[in-house]
Structure formats: C-alpha cells, structure tokens
Amino acid sequence: MARRITLLGSTGSIGKSALKVVRAHPGEFEIVGLAAHGKVEELSRQIEEFNPRHVAMADENAASRLRELHGGLNVEGGSKSLVDLASVDTDVVLCGIVGAAGLRPILSALEAGNRVALANKEPMVMAGELIMSKAREHGVEVLPVDSEHNAIFQLLEGRKREDIRRVYLTASGGPFYGQPREALREITPEQAVRHPTWDMGAKISVDSATLMNKGLEVIEAMWLFDLPLDRIEVIIHPQSAVHGLVEFKDGHILAHLGVTDMMLPIQFALTWPKRVESPLARLDLAAMGELSFAAPDFSEFPCLGHAIEAARKGGTAGAILNAANEAAVEAFRQGRIPFLSIAQVVGEVMESSHYSPEYTLDSVLEVDAETRRNTENIIQAVGVNSS
Numbered sequence: 001m002a003r004r005i006t007l008l009g010s011t012g013s014i015g016k017s018a019l020k021v022v023r024a025h026p027g028e029f030e031i032v033g034l035a036a037h038g039k040v041e042e043l044s045r046q047i048e049e050f051n052p053r054h055v056a057m058a059d060e061n062a063a064s065r066l067r068e069l070h071g072g073l074n075v076e077g078g079s080k081s082l083v084d085l086a087s088v089d090t091d092v093v094l095c096g097i098v099g100a101a102g103l104r105p106i107l108s109a110l111e112a113g114n115r116v117a118l119a120n121k122e123p124m125v126m127a128g129e130l131i132m133s134k135a136r137e138h139g140v141e142v143l144p145v146d147s148e149h150n151a152i153f154q155l156l157e158g159r160k161r162e163d164i165r166r167v168y169l170t171a172s173g174g175p176f177y178g179q180p181r182e183a184l185r186e187i188t189p190e191q192a193v194r195h196p197t198w199d200m201g202a203k204i205s206v207d208s209a210t211l212m213n214k215g216l217e218v219i220e221a222m223w224l225f226d227l228p229l230d231r232i233e234v235i236i237h238p239q240s241a242v243h244g245l246v247e248f249k250d251g252h253i254l255a256h257l258g259v260t261d262m263m264l265p266i267q268f269a270l271t272w273p274k275r276v277e278s279p280l281a282r283l284d285l286a287a288m289g290e291l292s293f294a295a296p297d298f299s300e301f302p303c304l305g306h307a308i309e310a311a312r313k314g315g316t317a318g319a320i321l322n323a324a325n326e327a328a329v330e331a332f333r334q335g336r337i338p339f340l341s342i343a344q345v346v347g348e349v350m351e352s353s354h355y356s357p358e359y360t361l362d363s364v365l366e367v368d369a370e371t372r373r374n375t376e377n378i379i380q381a382v383g384v385n386s387s
Contacts, residue, residue: 004091005270006033006054006114008082008105011042013201014096014119014145017262019046021270024263024279029270032090035082035097038062044069054088056081058101079104087112092270094145095120098203099326100368103127107361110134110142117269119145121213121220122326125310126319127364128223143269144224148217150265151244151256152225159246167227168245169217170237171296174209177238181300187339189332206329207303210342211296215307216325219318222311229311234304236294241283259283302343306350315357316367317350323371324349331379341382349375 005022009015015036022029031050036043038059047055047070056076057063063077076084079101086093086105093109094117095102103123109116111134118124124131135142144150148169156164175194176184193205207213214234221232235245240260247253258264261280268275298305303325310321328345331337337345353371356363 002027002030003270004030004032004089006035006085006088006090006093006109007031007096008035008086008093008102009037009096009098009119010034010046011036011039012096012098013204014094014262014266018094018096018266018270019050021263021267022050025276028276033085033088035085036062040065040069047073054085056085058082083108086114090114092117092143094266094270095123096145098122098201100126100322103131103361103365106131107134110138110140113138113140115141115143117143117145117266119266121146121216122322124220124223125216125322126368127359127361128219128318130359130361130364132223132226142224143272144220145262145265145269146217146220147243147258147260147262147265149221149224149244150268151258152221152246154268155244155246155254155256156225159248161226163248163250164227164231164246165249166231166233166247167221167225168233168235168247169214169221170235170240170242170244170293171211171214172208172240173236173238173296174211176209177236181340184340185338189335192332192339202333203326203329206332206342207325209339210303211301212303212307212325212329212342212346214296215304215311216322218307219311229308234296236296237292239288239291241288241291257283257285303346306343306346310350313355313357316355316359316364319359319364319367320350320353320355320371321346323368324353324375327372327375327379331383336383337379345375345378345382348378352378 031052033054034052035056040062058079060077063075067075082105086109093114096119099122102120106123144153152167192209193202218232241257243256245255310317324346328342
C-alpha cells in the first residue's frame with residue numbers, strides 16, 4: 001500500500017524537496033493533505049498534480065482565493081487549519097513549516113497518533129520536552145529530517161545509549177567562514193542566504209551564516225536522542241560530506257556521509273524503516289579530495305554561544321532564544337539591523353528576559369509572544385545606533 005503523507009509547508013524549500021521524492025517514486029506515496037502559508041498559485045499547481053483530499057492555508061485571504069480556483073475542494077483557512085490538518089489520519093506528517101508556527105501542528109499530529117517527520121527545529125528548541133513526552137504518550141515516532149539529526153538517528157539505530165560517549169553535529173561554517181569579523185559588518189541579506197553547500201530557505205541560511213542553526217540543532221539533539229549537553233559537540237566541516245558522527249565508549253567513531261541534497265534525508269524519513277532507491281547521484285568518494293574538521297570559534301560565532309547557554313539553562317530559555325533569533329533574523333533581512341547585530345540583539349534579549357525552569361504549552365507560547373515584543377524594542381534601539 002502507498003504510504004500516506006500530509007505535508008505542512010508544501011511550497012517551501014523542504015516541501016518542494018519532499019514532492020520531488022514523491023514524484024521519483026510513483027505508487028510509493030499518496031498525498032493526503034497539503035498546507036502552505038500564502039503562495040496560492042504554487043499550491044494550486046500542487047493540488048492539480050497530487051490531488052490531495054485536504055488543503056489548508058494559514059493566510060485566510062489566500063485560502064479564499066484558492067477556493068475560487070478549486071471549487072470542489074474543501075480548503076480550510078487560518079493558523080488553526082494547519083493544526084486541524086495535522087490531526088487527519090495519515091501515516092506521516094512532514095512538518096516543514098518555518099519557525100515557531102510549527103509547534104501546535106506537531107503536537108496535534110502526535111495527539112492524533114500520526115508519525116511526525118520533523119524538518120523544522122524551532123518547535124523542538126521551544127518545547128522539546130512537551131513534544132517528546134507527547135510522542136511517548138501516544139506511542140508514535142518523531143523522525144528527524146535535518147541532515148545532521150537524520151545522520152545521528154541512522155548511526156544510533158540498534159545501539160545502546162550507555163555505549164555512546166559523544167555525538168558530533170557537523171557545520172559547514174556558512175558562507176563567511178574564515179573571514180575576519182571586520183569584513184562581516186557590510187554583509188547584505190542577499191550574501192547571507194548564499195549557502196556554500198546546501199540549497200535552503202532564507203531564514204535557515206542566515207542561521208547557518210551565524211551558526212545559530214547549529215546551536216538550535218544542539219538543543220534539538222538533546223531532546224531527540226535523550227542526551228545531556230556535555231555529550232553533544234559541534235565541529236566545523238566545510239565540505240558538508242560528513243553529516244554526523246557518533247563516538248562510542250570503546251573509542252570507535254562511526255560517520256555518516258551523503259550527498260548535500262535534502263531529498264536524501266527526507267526520503268529516509270518518509271520511508272523508514274524501509275529503504276528505497278534514491279534518484280540522486282551517489283557520493284563520489286574519490287572525487288571529494290580532503291575532508292577537514294575544526295573546532296568552532298565562539299568569538300567568531302557568538303550566536304552558537306547563546307544557544308549553548310540556553311541549552312544549559314533549559315526550561316523556557318530555548319523559547320526565548322528562538323523568538324529573539326527569529327525576530328532578529330527577520331529584522332536583518334528587512335535591512336533594519338546589520339548582520340553582526342543579530343548576535344547582539346539575541347544576547348541582549350536573553351540577558352533581559354526572565355525564564356522559568358518549567359513550562360506548559362500555554363506558558364511557552366506566552367514567553368514566545370513576550371520575547372518578540374521585547375526583541376522589537378531592542379531591535380529599534382540597535383537600528384538607531386547602527387545607522
């Protein structure tokens with residue numbers, strides 16, 4: 001039988017890669033539901049090609065326009081429509097929604113007993129304890145789609161947790177790795193989204209340039225793999241061929257290698273525990289040349305330090321970190337603050353915010369909203385001082 005897929009964020013980078021996987025395997029998958037924010041024309045083309053039974057659009061006006069194009073199709077609108085769609089009976093809910101907006105749909109999917117393929121790390125950073133406890137409560141899996149976590153997941157399958165000494169999350173270093181800090185003062189948003197090895201969305205590309213992305217991944221890994229912070233390490237690997245490593249207590253280190261295309265981890269998450277042929281070209285080991293590794297410089301990447309501090313504090317610190325970073329990155333993309341001020345804004349927000357060691361869904365969402373207001377005030381002050 002075809003595996004039933006609900007795809008949240010179908011018009012984004014992850015969503016489009018997932019649909020490439022579906023096209024490459026006729027008869028292997030059935031698209032049950034599609035959801036997007038507001039790209040009406042693109043979602044309309046996807047509906048015509050994949051014929052989903054359920055469609056949702058976060059933007060109410062966009063949903064109305066889509067209904068006009070597809071009169072016989074039930075199109076739900078508003079942010080709650082994504083939560084409702086995630087609960088529809090399916091085999092896998094692939095969540096590719098950017099940022100905190102994915103939290104409620106993920107919890108909704110798990111409460112309905114739907115397996116989640118998780119492509120957006122921000123909800124896990126905000127409320128990893130809630131997500132993983134919900135998954136355990138309902139006996140369903142959370143499968144990582146991020147290439148690094150997907151790699152670690154594969155390396156850990158069948159292994160005993162007590163045998164693990166450390167896991168390594170690799171980072172390319174982004175487009176500005178090795179450049180002097182002074183040279184980064186004039187970086188533009190267009191430059192920041194040009195990732196040297198991955199084709200990703202704008203927000204995650206900026207996070208990769210600041211190395212915040214890797215810090216968020218550290219927090220995500222703690223929850224996904226039930227590991228303490230001191231057993232997770234970040235290592236710079238510019239070639240992006242090695243996606244993760246696991247060191248065991250006897251000294252052996254296993255590495256996961258693969259091509260730099262998100263179709264590969266997406267396909268694994270959609271077909272797990274089965275493996276199917278991939279349409280991608282294979283990694284040419286002989287042509288790769290050298291593979292290099294280096295420890296990250298926290299003075300060069302202060303965002304990584306902020307994330308590690310949030311991981312150490314726990315509680316609502318992750319929600320504060322994520323909200324501050326999302327707002328700061330958006331301000332940078334709008335030209336309101338310079339590139340180097342992203343880390344400054346996040347640091348000031350974390351210092352001025354009160355956090356709690358415990359949280360509920362409602363409280364973490366309140367923290368998220370309050371932090372965004374606080375961040376906006378700091379962004380305005382930083383923007384004035386840097387102009």
